Amino acid sequence: MRIPEADSLARRLAEIDGVSMTDAVIGAFREILRARTQRETxxxxxxxxxxxxxxxxxxxxxxxxxxxxxxxxxxxxxxxxxxxxxxxxxxx
Known part of the structure; x- marks a missing residue:
């Protein structure tokens, strides 16, 4: 990743989840999209x-x-x- 903070965050998430950085980022995006589209009023x-x-x-x-x-x-x-x-x- 080109941005140091993004790289650091992706690495930390990948380490926590025990997955590749790519899978960590994809999983994070899925969670964010699910949370934002399923917000309750x-x-x-x-x-x-x-x-x-x-x-x-x-x-x-x-x-x-x-x-x-x-x-x-x-x-x-x-x-x-x-x-x-x-x-x-x-x-x-």
Whole structure:
């Protein structure tokens, strides 16, 4: 490989896996492509976690209103302190 860092990384991976550098690089590319094409959305992740526990989303559920995040932020940090745990989600 022409780039020293790429060469070093490929050699380390090949050594760890006990394969040739070519096979290590091909395997790494396959893993990366699989991971990037099979990413879950947050909703899919939540659904998967709920299903593992025998639960599911309510059919008539509605999105959480933005004010709920503001209230939760203040409940977690203490209203009197006026701190914001999630300043980007403060809607007031």
């Amino acid at each position: 947050p909703t899919e992740t939540a659904r998967r976690i709920l299903e593992k526990r025998g639960l599911s989303f309510a059919g008539n559920r509605k999105p959480v209103p933005p004010d709920a995040y503001h209230d939760l932020d203040h409940d977690l940090m203490g209203r009197e302190r006026g701190c914001s745990l999630m300043p980007a989600l403060s809607f007031r």
